[in-house]
Amino acid sequence: MPGKAKVLALGLALLPMGCGSAGSERYVSPRPSAAPAAIAVATPEQQAGFDRWAVGFRARAASKGISPGVLNSAMRVAAYDPDVIRLDRRQAEFARPIWEYLDSAVSDTRLANGRKVLTEHGAVLSRIEARYGVPKEVVAAIWGMETSYGVNRGKKGIIPSLATLAYDGRRGAFFEDQLIAALKIIQAGDVDPAHMLGSWAGAMGHTQFMPTSYLSYAVDFTGDGKRDIWSDNPTDALASAANYLAKMGWTTGQPWAVEVTVPAGFREAGKGIRKAPSAWQAQGVKSVRGGRIPDHGAASILMPAGANGPALMIFDNFRVISRYNNADSYVMGIGLLSDQLAGRGGLQRPWPRSDRALTEAERKEIQRRLADMGYYQGEIDGVTGSGTMEAVRAWQVAQGMAPDGYVNEALLKKLR
Numbered sequence: 207m208p209g210k211a212k213v214l215a216l217g218l219a220l221l222p223m224g225c226g227s228a229g230s231e232r233y234v235s236p237r238p239s240a241a242p243a244a245i246a247v248a249t250p251e252q253q254a255g256f257d258r259w260a261v262g263f264r265a266r267a268a269s270k271g272i273s274p275g276v277l278n279s280a281m282r283v284a285a286y287d288p289d290v291i292r293l294d295r296r297q298a299e300f301a302r303p304i305w306e307y308l309d310s311a312v313s314d315t316r317l318a319n320g321r322k323v324l325t326e327h328g329a330v331l332s333r334i335e336a337r338y339g340v341p342k343e344v345v346a347a348i349w350g351m352e353t354s355y356g357v358n359r360g361k362k363g364i365i366p367s368l369a370t371l372a373y374d375g376r377r378g379a380f381f382e383d384q385l386i387a388a389l390k391i392i393q394a395g396d397v398d399p400a401h402m403l404g405s406w407a408g409a410m411g412h413t414q415f416m417p418t419s420y421l422s423y424a425v426d427f428t429g430d431g432k433r434d435i436w437s438d439n440p441t442d443a444l445a446s447a448a449n450y451l452a453k454m455g456w457t458t459g460q461p462w463a464v465e466v467t468v469p470a471g472f473r474e475a476g477k478g479i480r481k482a483p484s485a486w487q488a489q490g491v492k493s494v495r496g497g498r499i500p501d502h503g504a505a506s507i508l509m510p511a512g513a514n515g516p517a518l519m520i521f522d523n524f525r526v527i528s529r530y531n532n533a534d535s536y537v538m539g540i541g542l543l544s545d546q547l548a549g550r551g552g553l554q555r556p557w558p559r560s561d562r563a564l565t566e567a568e569r570k571e572i573q574r575r576l577a578d579m580g581y582y583q584g585e586i587d588g589v590t591g592s593g594t595m596e597a598v599r600a601w602q603v604a605q606g607m608a609p610d611g612y613v614n615e616a617l618l619k620k621l622r
């Protein structure tokens with residue numbers, strides 16, 4: 207879902223429910239439907255508030271160049287959708303260990319279907335790879351994670367969903383920008399409001415583009431003059447995803463990561479420390495598959511489940527994939543799925559599966575204890591993202607521990 211930044215936990219994957227939610231309930235639909243999903247009924251108060259917002263919005267959209275005709279046709283389908291708000295509020299409740307997220311991201315079904323689409327769409331994926339320099343397995347992995355290879359592209363009307371989120375105000379400015387971008391897409395003639403379908407959060411088509419990302423990065427690869435990411439033919443959507451990654455700086459020939467082992471007492475995990483593979487190898491970091499790791503450029507060592515789980519030497523392409531969805535768990539899902547689709551094996555070192563997922567109360571307790579000791583200044587929200595991890599690292603350094611930033615039950619016990 208390019209264009210929607212998320213700050214998510216490393217050890218605990220908060221499921222991005224809007225899109226790219228590997229294994230979530232968004233993947234139950236057996237086939238896409240051409241008909242938009244029904245809009246739940248708003249209360250009279252909600253509808254009245256929405257209608258007042260719509261008057262102001264029309265003026266703002268007109269000032270940004272949206273024609274009266276497009277505004278009329280779009281606002282005719284716009285309505286307050288309580289379901290969208292319910293889904294928006296539900297996002298943060300889903301937390302589970304990264305290995306459970308990856309189990310469903312790289313499930314046998316997703317792998318089998320991935321091999322199938324690489325055969326069925328092999329010719330066009332190879333042409334896309336040749337044009338943009340992004341491996342076809344990476345593009346296929348994004349397709350597989352975002353919409354299960356187009357099976358679930360979302361059936362929500364984009365205009366009503368974005369209008370509801372823009373009116374709602376939790377992230378109103380962001381979604382109003384997306385709504386204006388959606389109107390520009392309609393104005394350009396690429397799609398009409400009734401066929402502009404996607405997720406409740408505004409992500410559209412096979413590879414779940416937000417409207418602003420569409421305007422900047424979608425491409426017409428079929429050559430019919432339209433950038434069509436919504437129809438059954440995935441060609442434009444797949445090329446658009448490849449173009450997006452290329453524009454974000456994809457380095458052809460560079461892996462996203464190489465699994466490694468680290469020497470005993472290793473203390474340099476984290477994205478903040480970047481060295482050439484030769485420098486890492488000089489201090490005892492080794493590829494689990496043996497052999498020297500070529501100099502693909504500066505790399506960091508990531509240990510998503512702390513010292514007792516797999517370690518990855520990550521390269522700049524890891525960051526590039528994160529521009530699609532900023533959760534490390536998502537990037538690892540794409541990377542591992544693409545590796546296996548390309549015939550490379552999965553992770554060698556097992557995850558510490560006996561670690562249980564912490565409850566929201568426990569995650570908040572960790573933040574509160576770190577805040578009380580002066581290590582954490584962020585919100586006590588139970589979302590153990592990068593801010594919490596940095597605080598954990600700082601505390602671990604002060605304790606003389608290996609600073610892996612990993613949040614689990616053992617850490618909570620030590621903090622107590």
Ligand SMILES: [Ca+2]
Pocket residue numbers: 425426427428429430431432433434442
């Ligand atoms: Ca086209």
